[in-house]
Amino acid sequence: MKNHIVLAVVGVLALSSEAYADRRQNTLATAVAVRHRRLLVANRLEFTPMFESTINADFRHIVGAGAKVEYHLGDMLSIGIIGVGSGALDTGLVSKIRPSLLTQAQKDAKIAMKIAVREPSQEEFMDRLNTMPFHGAAYVSLTPWYGKLAAFGQAYVAFDFYFQAGVAVAQLSSNCPANICNDPAPGRSRPDPAGGPEPLPADNNPNNDPPLNSGFRTGLYLGGGIHVFLNDFLALDMTVRDYAFTDNPSGADFNADLFVSDADNRFIHHLFFGLGVSIMLPTTVKRTP
Numbered sequence: 001m002k003n004h005i006v007l008a009v010v011g012v013l014a015l016s017s018e019a020y021a022d023r024r025q026n027t028l029a030t031a032v033a034v035r036h037r038r039l040l041v042a043n044r045l046e047f048t049p050m051f052e053s054t055i056n057a058d059f060r061h062i063v064g065a066g067a068k069v070e071y072h073l074g075d076m077l078s079i080g081i082i083g084v085g086s087g088a089l090d091t092g093l094v095s096k097i098r099p100s101l102l103t104q105a106q107k108d109a110k111i112a113m114k115i116a117v118r119e120p121s122q123e124e125f126m127d128r129l130n131t132m133p134f135h136g137a138a139y140v141s142l143t144p145w146y147g148k149l150a151a152f153g154q155a156y157v158a159f160d161f162y163f164q165a166g167v168a169v170a171q172l173s174s175n176c177p178a179n180i181c182n183d184p185a186p187g188r189s190r191p192d193p194a195g196g197p198e199p200l201p202a203d204n205n206p207n208n209d210p211p212l213n214s215g216f217r218t219g220l221y222l223g224g225g226i227h228v229f230l231n232d233f234l235a236l237d238m239t240v241r242d243y244a245f246t247d248n249p250s251g252a253d254f255n256a257d258l259f260v261s262d263a264d265n266r267f268i269h270h271l272f273f274g275l276g277v278s279i280m281l282p283t284t285v286k287r288t289p
Contacts, residue, residue, distance in 0.1 A: 046070040048237050050276025052084050055240075056269070059249050060088040062132045068237075068276065070141060078141045080164075082241075088131040098122055104180065120207040120252075123180050128211040128251030130174035132270075135243055137221035139166025149228075158229040168221035168243040170270075174211050174251055181210045187259030202259065209260035211251025219245025219267075225274070233283035239274040 048068040054061050064086025072078040102110070104121040111117060120128075146160035184190060186209035189199040225239030246265040248254060254264040 042072060042074050044072045045281045046072065046078070046080070046278050047281065048276040048278040050084075050237065050274050052086075052241070052272045052274040054270060055273050056271040057091055057249075059091055059094050059129045060131055061091055062086045062088055062135075062270070062272070064135075066136070068274075068278075076143050078143070079139070080141055081136065081138050083134070083136040085134055086132055094126075094129070098126065101125055121180075124176075124207045127176040127180050128174060128213070130172050130211065130213040130247075130249055130251060133171050133173050135168070135170040135270075137164075137166050137168045137223075137241070137243065139164040139221055139223065160227050162225055162227070164221070164223035164225075164241075166221045168217075168219045168245055170217045170219075170243060170245060172214050172217060172247065174214050176211055176251070181208055183208045183210070183259075186210065187257070187261060204258040206253030206258055206260050209253070211248070212260055212262060212264070213248045213251045217245040217247065219243065227278060233280040235278040235280070237274070237276045237278045239276075241272045241274055243270045243272065244268065245270075 046069070048070070049065075050068060051065050053063045064084045066082065066084030068080060068082045070078050070080030101119055101122045102117065104123040107117050107121040141162050141164045143160050143162040146158070149157045149159060183203060183205070185202075186206070187202055189201055190203075192198065192200050221241070221243055223239055223241040225237060227235040227237055229235045244267060247268045247270070248265045249268070251260065252264070253260050254266065257263070
């Protein structure tokens with residue numbers, strides 16, 4: 001009886017080994033992971049008109065349009081540049097803060113009545129907020145993942161994921177008129193406007209200081225996104241981008257030393273969502289088997 005059991009077990013193992021060998025020879029075992037994959041290939045140019053908007057702005061949403069130009073050194077590695085011209089929209093936070101503040105005329109009237117007012121006026125708050133008329137980046141891109149999406153087992157859409165890193169640039173702008181930001185020497189003594197021999201002490205009022213949040217900035221750029229291919233040379237391009245550089249969006253006294261200076265700047269991550277259509281040139285594409 002035991003001999004029959006041993007023979008049966010040996011027979012099952014032999015059949016399993018043969019079946020495993022047959023499976024190893026099956027075409028599925030040797031097939032590529034993704035059939036008919038579109039390759040980006042070397043020397044291909046990618047041009048992407050796009051829209052971009054901030055997703056984490058405190059005071060001003062930066063919304064704009066521009067383009068991405070990318071040159072593919074191979075199927076996974078590429079270099080590129082981005083340039084975006086933008087406008088600005090007030091966030092919901094600004095809409096809540098502004099009505100709670102006095103107008104400049106109301107604030108001046110209280111000061112004339114010797115009533116202390118520590119908060120900025122509506123004009124002092126709004127005129128000091130900055131915008132970003134232009135921003136962009138130069139970067140290196142890596143595309144390590146790719147695949148296909150199936151809808152109801154009928155329609156197949158190719159996609160790839162990419163990651164980018166490089167240098168961010170931005171032009172910031174604010175506009176606080178001289179009658180609002182009228183402290184010529186924030187944090188320091190000032191000449192007596194009446195012509196007296198003794199300078200006036202620092203006013204310890206950061207609300208009338210120039211915001212110092214305009215000008216050119218450079219910093220770190222990081223991005224990650226996905227191409228969803230519509231055909232061999234068109235792809236929907238969706239990206240989350242981080243332009244990180246020193247900024248003081250409110251133009252206010254951030255470090256609470258009672259005056260505005262460059263020390264109120266801090267390293268801020270400006271997150272954007274971008275949506276565009278990538279055009280691959282040349283339009284012909286190499287495919288895997």
